[in-house]
Structures are given as structure tokens and as C-alpha cells.
Amino acid sequence: MSGxxxxxxxxxxxxxAAYQIEGAAKEDGRGPSIWDTYSHTPGRVRNGDTxxxxxxxxxxxxxxxxxxxxxxxxxYRFSISWPRVQPGGAGAVNPAGVDFYARLVDRLLDLGIxxxxxLYHWDLPQELEDAGGWPARxxxxxxxxxxxxxxxxxxxxxxxxxxxxxxxxxAYLGYASGVHAPGRTEPAAALAAVHHLNLAHxxxxxxxxxxxxAALLSVxxxxxxxxPASDSTADRDVVRRIDALANRAFLGPMLDGxxxxxxxxxxxxxxxxxxxRDGDERIxxxxxxVLGVNYYATTLVRAWDGKSxxxxxxxxxxxxxTPWVGAGDVEFLPQPGPHTAMGWNIDPGGLTELxxxxxxxxxxxxxxxxxxGAAFDDVVAPDGAVHDDRRVDYLRRHVAAVADxxxxxxxxxxxxVWSLLDNFEWAYGYDRRFGxxxxxxxxxxxxxxxxxxxxxxxxxxxxxxxA
Ligand code: FCB
Numbered sequence: 001m002s003g004x005x006x007x008x009x010x011x012x013x014x015x016x017a018a019y020q021i022e023g024a025a026k027e028d029g030r031g032p033s034i035w036d037t038y039s040h041t042p043g044r045v046r047n048g049d050t051x052x053x054x055x056x057x058x059x060x061x062x063x064x065x066x067x068x069x070x071x072x073x074x075x076y077r078f079s080i081s082w083p084r085v086q087p088g089g090a091g092a093v094n095p096a097g098v099d100f101y102a103r104l105v106d107r108l109l110d111l112g113i114x115x116x117x118x119l120y121h122w123d124l125p126q127e128l129e130d131a132g133g134w135p136a137r138x139x140x141x142x143x144x145x146x147x148x149x150x151x152x153x154x155x156x157x158x159x160x161x162x163x164x165x166x167x168x169x170x171a172y173l174g175y176a177s178g179v180h181a182p183g184r185t186e187p188a189a190a191l192a193a194v195h196h197l198n199l200a201h202x203x204x205x206x207x208x209x210x211x212x213x214a215a216l217l218s219v220x221x222x223x224x225x226x227x228p229a230s231d232s233t234a235d236r237d238v239v240r241r242i243d244a245l246a247n248r249a250f251l252g253p254m255l256d257g258x259x260x261x262x263x264x265x266x267x268x269x270x271x272x273x274x275x276x277r278d279g280d281e282r283i284x285x286x287x288x289x290v291l292g293v294n295y296y297a298t299t300l301v302r303a304w305d306g307k308s309x310x311x312x313x314x315x316x317x318x319x320x321x322t323p324w325v326g327a328g329d330v331e332f333l334p335q336p337g338p339h340t341a342m343g344w345n346i347d348p349g350g351l352t353e354l355x356x357x358x359x360x361x362x363x364x365x366x367x368x369x370x371x372x373g374a375a376f377d378d379v380v381a382p383d384g385a386v387h388d389d390r391r392v393d394y395l396r397r398h399v400a401a402v403a404d405x406x407x408x409x410x411x412x413x414x415x416x417v418w419s420l421l422d423n424f425e426w427a428y429g430y431d432r433r434f435g436x437x438x439x440x441x442x443x444x445x446x447x448x449x450x451x452x453x454x455x456x457x458x459x460x461x462x463x464x465x466x467a
Contacts (some may be wrong), residue, residue: 001400001401001403001404001407001464002048002464002465002466003464003466004076004129004282004400004403004406004407004464005462005463006403006462006463009413010414010415010462011074011075011077011114011368011413012073012074012075012414012458012459013074013077013114013116013373013414013415014068014071014073014077014221014413014417014419014420014455015077015078015416015417015418016057016076016077016078016079016419016420016423017078017079017118017122017423018056018078018081018084018121018123018229019035019121019122019421019422019424020054020121020423020424020426021049021054021055021057021086021371021423021424022054022056022057022058022066022081022084022151023051023052023053023054023055023057023058023059023151024056024058024176025051027058028084028094028096028100029087029096029097030083030087030094030097031037031083031084031087031088031089031125031126031127032082032083032122032126032127033081033082033083033123033124033181034122034124034125034126034129034174034181034182035122035123035131035181036051036180037126037182038180038181038182038183039051039181039424039429040216041183043180044181044183044427045426045427045428046427046428046429047427047429047430048429049424049429049430050424051424053442053444054424054436055421055422055424056444057421059102060080060444060446061103061104061107062107062122064420064421065104065107066448067132067420067437067448067452068111068113068420069111069112069113070456071452071455071456071459072456072460073117073162073416074112074113074114074115075113075114075116075159075414075416076102076113076114076115076116077117077118077119077416078163079117079121079165079352080101080117080118080120080150081097081123082099082119082120082123082124082125082143083123083125083126084100085097085149085150085314086100086125086145086146086149086150087125088125088127089127089128089142089146089200090128090142090145092149093150098146098150098153098450099253100151101117101150101154102154105117105154105157106157107288109157114156114159114160115159115160116158116159116160116162116370116416117154117157117158117160117161117162117430118162118163118165118220119147119150119161119162119163119164119204120142120143120164120165120170120200121165121182122165122166122169122170122174122181122426122451123140124181124182128142129182130368133174133175133182133184133189133193134170134196134426135175135186135190135192135193135196136192136196136243137196137199137275139194139196139200140197140199140200140202140203140366140461143200143204144200144203144204144206144207147163147204147207147208149205149210151208151211152211155211155215156212156213156214159215160214160216160217160289160290161208161216162218162226162292162370163200163201163208163217163219164201164219164220164222165220165294165318165370166220166221166222166294166432167197167198167201167219167221168221168250169193169222169225169251169316170193170197171191171193172194172316172323172324172325173274173316173317174190175190176189176190176323176324177316177319177321177322177323178319179265179316179317179318179319179323180317180426180427184246185319185320185321186348187270187326187335188270188325189325190325190409191267191270191273191325192271192275194249195253195273195275195276195280196275198249198253198254198280198281198284198410199280199283199284200285201219201254201286202253202254202280202282202283202285202286203444205217205286205288206283206286209286215290216290217287217290218288218290218291218292219254219288219291219292219366220292220371221247221251221291221292221293221294221296222294222295223246223247223251223293223295223354223358224242224243224246224299224348225295225298225299225300225347225354226242226243226298226299226300227239227298227301228240228247228300228301229300229302229333230302230332232303234303235301235302235303235437237303238301238302238303238327239301240262240294241262241266241327241330242266242299242324242330242426243263244266245262245266245324245325246299248260248264251318251343251361251362252281252287253280253281253284253285254284254286255291255362256285257282257284257285258281259273259281266326266327267325267326269326270286270325287366288302289366290361290368291366291367292368292369292370293354293355293367293369293370294367294369294370294372295350295351295369295371295372295373295375295398296342296371296373296398297315297335297340297344297345297346297347298335298345298349298350299315299332300333301330301331301332301333302330302333303330303386304329304330304331306349309329311331311332311334312331312332313333313334313335313343314332315330315332315343316343327384335347340375340421341347341375341376341377341392341433341434342428343375344374344377346397347403348397348398348400349401349403351372351398351401351402352401352402352404355402355410355412356405356408356409356410359405359410359411360406364411366411366412367411367412368411368413368414368415368416369402369414369415369416369419370394370416371416372398372416372417372418373391373394373417373419373421373433373434373436374390374391374395374434375433376388376390376391376433380447383448384447385449385450386438386447386449387449388450389450391436391449391450391451392451392454395451396453396464397418397456399458399464403464417455418434419434419435419436420435420437421435421439421446422435422438422439423435423438423439424433433446435449435451436455437449437452438449
């Protein structure tokens with residue numbers, strides 16, 4: 001794919017999320033979120049790290065937008081902190097919170113950079129969790145109310161509104177395995193959370209259509225690319241079941257307007273899905289202008305023999321409780337390397353495969369890579385530079401994989417690198433670095449890694465370099 005020239009309107013971008021970069025956890029009226037509570041609970045996050053300061057983007061936002069401008073990107077994907085805009089998750093918006101994002105959006109527009117705003121990147125107001133969290137239907141209604149407040153204020157100055165980031169993680173890591181906030185381990189509640197996130201997406205989608213008719217509507221999913229360990233009937237059936245939990249639990253309602261029958265049957269022992277009310281699936285199926293795809297690695301599965309120790313290397317953190325509700329008889333196998341510092345396997349072909357699947361199953365649905373990138377143990381050279389060759393290689397191969405899918409017909413509109421900056425990597429705290437720009441957590445100084453220089457050249461050329 002070297003030499004591939006991307007379409008002129010292809011959107012190169014960089015992505016971040018509020019809790020991971022902003023800090024200023026108690027400033028200007030921001031309320032607590034489930035990630036504040038979780039990160040302040042001993043034993044939950046590596047080294048006891050919290051997002052209290054993070055990359056201090058709340059104070060350094062103007063400098064950070066300067067880096068985006070220097071990179072030459074056409075778009076910036078950021079998320080809006082619900083507890084900053086609507087502390088407590090109910091009632092009037094907090095003007096200081098709204099102002100922060102209004103300033104950000106206005107500066108982006110001045111710089112000629114499209115604002116791509118995610119409404120929910122995992123930071124639920126703690127009060128809403130106390131009232132039941134995502135397993136409670138009311139949270140979806142609250143989300144629509146929050147959406148009305150912030151979309152009403154920013155409207156179609158935001159180029160693309162994304163309702164949710166990776167609802168798979170919110171539901172299953174938050175409520176089944178507990179490795180993400182709020183850290184609950186209740187399988188039936190996790191499936192209720194799946195549904196209320198789908199409903200929240202649809203309800204907010206309607207709000208966005210009403211209040212920002214010129215903006216694009218999207219959602220970002222972390223779809224899993226599943227590989228069976230063998231061609232046996234049992235392993236192929238495991239792929240079907242995990243595909244239902246991981247992928248079709250969201251694609252079904254959001255794009256087809258219905259949950260897949262096999263998902264409901266496979267999980268019947270966990271829940272009767274009676275929390276799905278008439279009309280909910282129709283609401284969830286808000287027509288999308290773009291479907292956001294986050295991609296990092298693939299997943300290798302096998303039917304468990306019931307005897308040997310069950311391998312659970314699914315890449316989603318360690319817990320005594322599986323995120324794979326109702327699939328306790330499935331094994332997730334370690335994969336051959338190379339791996340990133342997350343232990344995730346590097347397999348760019350999986351991205352091509354995923355884009356082609358979506359193109360085949362949802363023809364005409366524009367796609368956007370909303371996250372792709374890699375954590376490595378960066379080394380600062382004596383001159384202060386970071387020669388992150390492996391990250392450059394990862395990015396180059398994945399951008400080539402996108403090009404490959406486009407040549408084969410997939411309608412991919414853009415690519416956002418994860419991430420603009422090193423940041424708070426959830427349960428891994430500051431122990432994992434995904435940025436193309438390094439953050440020194442003592443001084444909070446930003447330094448371009450080689451990958452940032454490489455990305456700037458890619459964006460300027462709009463074509464993959466020959467090497
Ligand atoms: C995704 C998240 C993002 C970041 C990357 C590494 O699951 O959306 O916030 O943590 O993984």
C-alpha cells in the first residue's frame with residue numbers, strides 16, 4: 001500500500017478523552033465521576049494513579065491545540081466531561097463547564113480543525129451510579145437530558161457528535177469484570193447496561209438531530225475481530241457467541257434496529273432481557289452519518305474442554321470475574337507476537353478484515369477509524385527526543401491496512417491516531433504511554449516523539465511513504 005494516495009477529503013485526526021487528559025478534577029464546579037471514585041479506591045488503578053491532574057489539559061488546552069495545528073490534522077476528537085457540564089447528572093448545565101468546551105471548539109474552528117466531540121467517554125457522574133448506573137433505565141434518560149444541554153449550547157459548531165465511546169467497555173468492564181469504573185461484577189446488570197447504553201445512544205441521537213441539524217451523528221464501537229483456534233464446529237460456534245456479545249449486541253440495535261436472536265438465547269440463563277421495552281430498539285437505530293471504529297488487536301477464542309485451566313487472555317485486564325457474560329466456557333488464548341506494551345498482538349490485517357466486514361454487512365455506511373495506536377515503553381534519548389520506531393511502524397502498517405480496505409471498497413472517511421498525548425490509561429494509570437506527543441508527568445512539558453513528526457509528514461503528503 002505504500003504510495004497510496006488518500007482521497008482529498010480524507011480526515012486525518014488525533015484523539016483524546018476528557019478524564020484521561022484534563023485533570024482539574026475539582027475546578028469550576030465539576031462534580032465527581034465514577035472514574036474519580038474508582039481511581040481513588042486503593043488497589044483499583046496501578047500505582048494508585050488518578051486523573052486529578054492527568055496531562056493538565058484543562059489549563060494547557062491552548063498549547064495542545066497548537067500542537068494539533070502544527071501536526072496539520074483536519075479534525076480533533078475529544079470528549080466532553082458530563083460531570084463538568086452537568087455536575088450530579090441532573091439539572092441545569094454548569095456555565096463554567098460549558099464555557100471550557102465552547103472556548104475549545106471556537107479555537108479549533110479558528111485553526112480550521114473540525115471538532116469531533118464524544119458525549120460519553122466513560123465518566124458517568126457519581127450520583128447517577130449511586131442511583132443505579134447504566135443498569136438503570138433512568139441513566140439513559142438522564143444522558144439525553146445532558147445531551148440536550150451541551151448540544152444546545154454548542155450545536156453545529158461541532159462538526160461531528162459522537163454519542164458513546166466503546167459502550168462494550170462501559171457495560172462489560174464496568175459491570176461484569178469490574179476492571180473499569182464502577183467496578184461492579186454483576187453479569188445480569190452488565191446486560192442491562194448494554195441495553196441502556198444502546199437506548200442512550202438513540203435518545204441522544206434524536207437530540208443531536210433536533211438541536212444540531214447540520215452536524216454529523218456518530219457512535220464509536222470497539223468491535224472485536226475474532227479468530228477461532230481451529231476450524232472445529234465447537235470453535236466456530238464460540239466465535240458466533242462471542243461475536244454476539246462483543247459486536248452484534250451493539251450493531252444489532254444501532255444499525256439493524258433489533259437484538260440478534262442468538263444473543264438473547266445464549267444469555268437466557270443470565271437475564272430474560274425484560275428491560276428491553278417496545279420501541280427501544282427502534283430508538284437505538286438512529287441513522288448514523290458515520291460509524292466510528294476503534295481498533296488495536298485481534299482476539300483468539302476456543303471452546304474450553306472443561307478440564308485444563310481456562311485461559312482468559314482476552315486483553316481486557318485481569319479479574320476473577322469474566323466480562324464475557326454467559327460464556328464462561330470460552331477460552332481466550334494468548335496470541336503470538338509481536339505485542340505492544342499492553343500485551344496486545346499487532347495484527348494490521350485484522351483492521352482490514354473488520355472494515356471489509358462492515359462494508360459487506362452495512363453497505364453504504366461511511367466508516368471512520370476513531371482510534372488506533374500503540375503503547376510502548378518509550379525511552380527519552382539524551383537529547384530529549386523519543387525515537388519510537390515501533391510506534392511509527394505500528395501506525396504505518398495500520399494506515400496501510402486502512403488503505404487496503406479502501407482499495408477493496410470500504411468507505412472509510414478518516415483516521416484518528418490514539419493518542420495526541422500520553423495520558424491516564426484507565427486501570428494502567430500513567431504506566432502506559434499511547435501518545436505521539438510525550439508528557440513529562442513531573443513538569444507536564446510536551447515533547448514530540450518521532451511518531452508525531454512521522455504523522456505530520458503523512459498528513460501533509462496525504463499518501464503513505466514508499467519505505
Ligand atoms: C480504548 C479507549 C481509549 C484508550 C485506548 C487505548 O479502549 O477508548 O480511551 O484507553 O483504548
